[in-house]
Amino acid sequence: MEGDIASMGQYIGAGIAGLGAGLAALGVGNVAGNFLAGALRNPSAAAGQTATLFIGIAFAEALGIFSFLVALLLMFAV
């Protein structure tokens, strides 16, 4: 193993930032799960709401993307 303490901190920080992406998965799962729960109660209304589903997923995902971006910046840009 080689390298200095700064790059060690960089990699540890990137790993911790990766946790954020995993936590965003909870949010996405929450959106999709609640959609499914609602869709099974009223299947006739489900088809019209798929666009809303994807918008909701995209917004929940956005914050996970920022932590992924932080990880990328730590790995390649700092």
Next chain:
Amino acid sequence: MAAEQTNSGQANRGNSRLIAYALITVAVVLFILGLLDDYDGGLSISPMKQFEVVPALGGDMVHWYTVTNATLFMGLAILSVAALMVLGTRGRAIIPSRAQSLAELAYGFIRKMVEDVAGKDALPYFPYILTLFLFILFGNFLGLIPGSFTTTSHFAVTMVLALAVFVTVTLLGFIKNGTAFLSLFWVSSAPLVLRPVLAIIELISYFVRPVSHSVRLAGAITAGHAVMKVFAGFAGVAMVAPLAIGGMVAIYALEVLVAAIQAYVFAILTCVYLKDALHPHH
């Protein structure tokens, strides 16, 4: 006459089946060549090598006019979109051919999405959204061909697409609404004390849009392709090779899904931003 038509129909079907088999053979050969290209013996995993931008026609200097693999595959994506639309609409049959149903499917799907999400008065901007959707879709799908290059995995590409949407939408908001567009940031339904705080938050979230818009696409595609290459690296070890290849097939199927969904998400978010620009009032 009728029998003749059925015969030619069968001949056509035979021909297209032959073409399909040829394409599958080419894909398998490319796949093996792609694996061998990265294989240096033993366990060697270089998942990021596939994203390198290199000149497509040999040489190693990249000037501003050099045709790189990124240029090549973006051009291919545009050519395939044009081919789909031109060949698809050439017949204009009542009972559509396969190419025509594909073109009609894409057109109808995106048109309905624009109308549902952004409203009827957003339809003049529908061609832009259809172009974005098809370009990203074909960029993603061309990148899934083994040995090819994925243009949408590069932040430079997706950032330009997202910034173009951002600039267009902002200009459109000011042209359509004048300074009333700024009411997007002034949440009139909130208590007066909270409004300045909300205005700052709304402003930040507005300017962060192109970042999340572009990084979502590039990040999802990059991550998927890197995972595929990691599994391909594991296939070099005889013990786990069957498992690795099985896993790779599964992940490839997932990536086909992701390729379509990410193009859809990019288009639908463009619609959401467009709706904000046309109707800024909360």
